[in-house]
Amino acid sequence: MNSNIKQMAWLMLMITLIQILLGTQVREDIERIASNHSGLNRAQWLNEANIFFYVHRSLSWLILFLSVWMWRKAQTHGYSIVSNTLKWLLFTFVFQMMTGILMNYTGLPEYAQALHLLVGSISFGIAAYYVIQTNSIWLPKQHKV
Secondary structure (H helix, E strand, O other), X not given: XXXXXXXXXXXXXXXXXXXXXXXXXXXXXXXXXXXXXXXXXXXXXXXXXXXXXXXXXXXXXXXHHHHHHHHHHHHHOOOHHHHHHHHHHHHHHHHHHHHHHHHHHHXXXXXXXXXXXXHHHHHHHHHHHHHHHHHOOOOOOOOOO
16 A cells, blocks of 8 residues: 555544544533633533634644545545545534534534544544555555456
8 A cells, every 4th residue: 555645644643532522622622711701601601611622623624634635535546445444533523513514603502512422532532443444455446447
């Protein structure tokens, strides 16, 4: 397998882990805001958030672009198994971004928070599986008929 793809797989996993840690910081910040400003509407909590929220939000775009690049690279090199894994990774990242946007513009509904956390965990699992796939010795290329 192309060494760039292997390196990018590890980079994706590390950035995903950083994203999860930043998300945890955002969650802690929201809890602090909720307890300190009990009269504040849920929709206004993000106005009080610190830099972690903005970095978390911006880093999601980097993750999306990186995963699209890796998916295209896997397709170009004919690695269909890896390409399928990346499709799922892309789906979970897009879904996560949509729930993040939903939370941002609809006042942090609790169901969106739960979905965001669940899909984030699934994304990390898929990213870890992708690293395993790209670092395995045997990866069959897609057979063209």
